[in-house]
Amino acid sequence: MPYLNEVGDVIELHLGAQGAELDESNPENRFRLEWLDEVERLLAEVSADPKRPLVLTATGKFFSNGLDTDHIFAAPDQLPAYLDRVHALYATILTLPVPTVAAVNGHAFGAGAMLALCADHLVMRTERGFWSLPEAALNMPFTRGMSTLLRTRLTDRTATEAMYTSRRYGAADAVAAGIVDEAVEADRLTARAAEIATARAATVGPNLALIKRGLRGPLLADLAVPTPAGVLS
Known part of the structure; x- marks a missing residue:
């Protein structure tokens, strides 16, 4: 499960399990309900006593693979x-009373890619990992809030390409x-994020x-606009 870690002059919010390269129960750091509960609780701690900048990161192959598709298919009425x-989580990160830097350690797909964009500043590791919005390839729409997030955090040209084509972007691209x-070598990723923060x-x-x-x-x-029923129909 996600956890906070104090490192020098910053606090790190790790999206995976403490002491493990991968969280065996959620190796892709998907937005499972219990995962959302814990991230929200940890961010509430940061907001309640803001003292240090926040670095948002993870370990292993994934930064986050986004929505919990198992939950979506099992309970479509709850979508x-x-x-x-998910929108509320984005809003929380966007308005934290501390500077935020996302250190994207691996794949950031879909809702996970949008999560990274909620940080004030982003650095991404070289050598491995893609940032991508696969919704078009999966025949899924973007919600109103997600579209606005992408439109405001990206240039129109980039948002158009990323949303229409599901292109996978390596760090340099x-x-x-x-x-x-910035694109940063893996062994310097969190240190560079902490330096910026x-x-x-x-x-x-x-x-x-x-x-x-x-x-x-x-x-x-x-x-904040409630998601309508039939959003994926």
Whole structure:
């Protein structure tokens, strides 16, 4: 399960299990209900006592493979409420009262790719891993909130290509497309993310959350719109 770790001047939120390269119960860090519960609880801790910047990362092959498709297929009637929870997670990260840096250690697909975009700054490891939106290839639409997130965090040209074609971007291509800010070798990934986060530490506090809410107002409004029934029909 996800956990917080204090490292120097930053706090790291790991999306996988402590002490393990892969979480055996959720090796792809998908958005399972219990996973969402724990991430939300940990982010509430960060918000309640904001002292240090946050680095969002994981270990192993995946940063996050996004939505829990097993849950979606097993309980399709619960899909709107499930997607509302995902939107709420995005809104929480977008408005944290601390600087946030995503250190994308491996594959970031679908909702996991969008999760990374909720951070203030993104670095992605070289050598291995893709950032991708596979929805078009899977014949799935984007929700209103997700579309607005992608439209506001990416250039129109990149959003169009990524959303229409399901292209897989390696680190260098992701930098060139403006998806991530830097490509970093694996052994320097979290250290570089911490360096960037620490440089912004002076802004920690409630005022930063207010600034983020002002900047992201239209996006937050769309993320708050309840998902309609039949979103995948």
